[in-house]
Amino acid sequence: MKNLIRIGLLASAALVLSALPARAADYRAEYRLSTVLPESFPWGAGGLRWAELIKERTGGRINVKMYPGTSLVGGDQTKEFTALRQGTIDLAVGSTINWSPQVRELNLFALPFLMPDYKAIDALTKGEVGRDLFAVLATKDVVPLAWGENGFREISNSKRDIHVPDDLKGLKIRVVGSPLFVETISALGGNPVQMSWADAQPAMATNAVDGQENPLSVFAAAKLHTVGQKHVTLWGYVADPLIFVVSRQVWDSWSPEDQRAVREAAEQAAAEEVALARKGISGNDDEMLKAIAANGVSVVRLTEAEKQAFQKATRPVFDKWVKLVGAPLVTKAEAAVAKR
Ligand code: X2X
Incomplete structure (x- = not known):
């Protein structure tokens, strides 16, 4: 009888313990957050803000340290996603371009001239396409939490103004990530x-x-005019969103309360980061453009008609990559952009 009571007590104690939230003692002293760009750029500022909000909202239970320059993978940003899956990186704010070698659907945003304006980016990331892409990521050992933004990628060079595709002839242009x-x-x-x-x-x-x-x-934060980049053409051919993620294994080790706190922190940090990424270059605010021109950079803004020549020249590439990205996803994206 005594033994039965003892077993009963032990069992109920175990039940009570298992129902308690995970204790801070079970958590690691530090979680590593990877970004490419440091805090002087909107991207890095967003990462730092996320870490700060996580600390605040988990009462210091989760301590995140940011590692910019993709330093956890020796600076090779195309290896960031693999490192997340392997546990070298715990959290990341990453560009769709850098993860596209491992997640082919993310090449969507790099299809030339798919997104004509900011509303088009939002129509994708905030709509069904964004949810579909998060569902894809969720099958690859990460928990996607929020969309941030690097931005529309404008072309610059040291040699001449670019108005037509022919102006690119012979220019060596550095690119990153996907073969696209x-x-x-x-x-x-x-x-x-x-x-x-x-x-x-x-x-x-x-x-x-x-x-x-x-x-x-x-361009502005890296002061690219100081490394000879004196000609910028605004063509908005592609834009890369950023994605705030946590490795699945790390996520599962946190209590539901802390998971909620980390998710809400990501949503807030991402919203702030997107606003920062668009500051000075969107709507009626052209402060940053003016500052770039004031540094002696020639800024060419393509008209819609001029853009069409670039769009036409890149169309075969677009069509080829529709198959790799997935035709249904591209069709859905095009429909979302059309009715934005
Ligand atoms: O390497 C780049 O060009 C950057 C910083 O924009 C990315 O990581 C995609």
């Missing part, structure tokens, strides 16, 4: 050279490459 970028620049007559962001700046400084393509927020 190599094919797009090639289709326009340029010479694409694939390399990491870390290698790109020295390559520009030494004229190993003539140009690159990145959002204006990146």
